[in-house]
Amino acid sequence: MKIKAQGDIGKWISVGGKHFYPAYIIKGTEKNLMIDTGINMMGPAYVASLVKIFGDQNALDYVFATHSHFDHLGAIPYLKRKLPFLKVGAAGRVGHLMKKQSVLDRMTALSELQRLLFQEIVGEEDVRIEAVDFEFDLKEGDRFDLGGITCEVYEVPGHTGDSLAFFIPEIRALFAGEACGIPEGDKDSDVQVEFLSSYDDYVASLEKLIRLQPRLLGMGHMWVFTDDDATGFLRQSLEATPRYRKLIETCLDAANGDMDVAVQIMTTKEYDEKGTILQPRESYVENLKAQVRQVAAIAAR
Ligand SMILES: [Fe+2]
Structure with a gap:
C-alpha cells in the first residue's frame, strides 16, 4: 500500500509536520527519535506535533538526518533552540557542513523561495538556519536502543555522499531520505531518480536497501509504502535508474x-x-x- 505520510502509522511511528515534509517520529519505550526535519520553516509545526503526541516537546531525545539537503535538516537549528536537551546526529560530513556559513546561506536562500507557503506556520517564530553542533557522527553499523525497538544506521551514498538510511529491524521499517528515489506523478510506476553525487554508489546503495527487505518505507516526502510495496518501490527505483x-x-x-x-x-x-x-x-x-x-x-x- 501507498499511504500519505501523516498521523500515526502503527504503534511505533507517528509523522510530525505535514506530509510534504514529514518528520518520522519513532517512539521507543525509553527514547524517542525523529528522522529528518524538512525545511527550517516547518520547525514550529514539528514542535506542535511533539506536543500533540507526547504532551511535552522535550520528550524527543534524538533527531537524525538522512542527508545534508536543506529540506531534510533545515529545521534542526530551530529544534535545537527550542529543545535544549535534544541530541542530533548525521554523517560526519553533515555536522561539518552545518557550521559553514556559505552552506547555511545557501540553505536559507533555497528555503526563502518557499516562504509564502509557510507564513502561517512560521508566524512570529525565529526559524533562522544557524550553525549547530551535531552530537552524533553516525556511521554504518551504529545501533541505538530506543526501548523495544532499535535504530540501525546504514551508509547509502549516491544521492549525496553523506546519505544515511535508518532501519528499525523489529518492525522492518526503513527511512532512507532520497537514497531510494521519489515516486513521481500519479502513476505508481514512475520514479524520480536521485543520484547526485555518484551513479555507481546510488545503484549499490539501492541494492543494499533491497537486501534489508523492508515492510515499511517512509519516503523523504509525501508517502509511506507498506507491506510488499516497500521493497517493491525500491526495486522499481533500481530499475528506473539505468x-x-x-x-x-x-x-x-x-x-x-x-x-x-x-x-x-x-x-x-x-x-x-x-x-x-x-x-x-x-x-x-x-x-x-x-x-x-x-x-x-x-x-x-
Ligand atoms: Fe535530497
Whole structure:
C-alpha cells in the first residue's frame, strides 16, 4: 500500500509536520527519535506535533538526518533552540557542513523561495538556519536502543555522499531520505531518480536497501509504502535508474555534449512538459545539473 505520510502509522511511528515534509517520529519505550526535519520553516509545526503526541516537546531525545539537503535538516537549528536537551546526529560530513556559513546561506536562500507557503506556520517564530553542533557522527553499523525497538544506521551514498538510511529491524521499517528515489506523478510506476553525487554508489546503495527487505518505507516526502510495496518501490527505483541515465545520455548526445544545453533539454521535457514533479523548479535544475555531470563523467571514462 501507498499511504500519505501523516498521523500515526502503527504503534511505533507517528509523522510530525505535514506530509510534504514529514518528520518520522519513532517512539521507543525509553527514547524517542525523529528522522529528518524538512525545511527550517516547518520547525514550529514539528514542535506542535511533539506536543500533540507526547504532551511535552522535550520528550524527543534524538533527531537524525538522512542527508545534508536543506529540506531534510533545515529545521534542526530551530529544534535545537527550542529543545535544549535534544541530541542530533548525521554523517560526519553533515555536522561539518552545518557550521559553514556559505552552506547555511545557501540553505536559507533555497528555503526563502518557499516562504509564502509557510507564513502561517512560521508566524512570529525565529526559524533562522544557524550553525549547530551535531552530537552524533553516525556511521554504518551504529545501533541505538530506543526501548523495544532499535535504530540501525546504514551508509547509502549516491544521492549525496553523506546519505544515511535508518532501519528499525523489529518492525522492518526503513527511512532512507532520497537514497531510494521519489515516486513521481500519479502513476505508481514512475520514479524520480536521485543520484547526485555518484551513479555507481546510488545503484549499490539501492541494492543494499533491497537486501534489508523492508515492510515499511517512509519516503523523504509525501508517502509511506507498506507491506510488499516497500521493497517493491525500491526495486522499481533500481530499475528506473539505468533508464534515466539513458535519457540523460540521449539529451547529452542531442546537445553535442554541452552539459548546459542538455540540462535545458531535460528540464523542458521532464519538468515543464510532464508537469508531474512537485519539487520547485530551481531545486530540480540544480539537482539535474549534478546528474548530468555524473552521466557525462561516466561517458568520459
Ligand atoms: Fe535530497
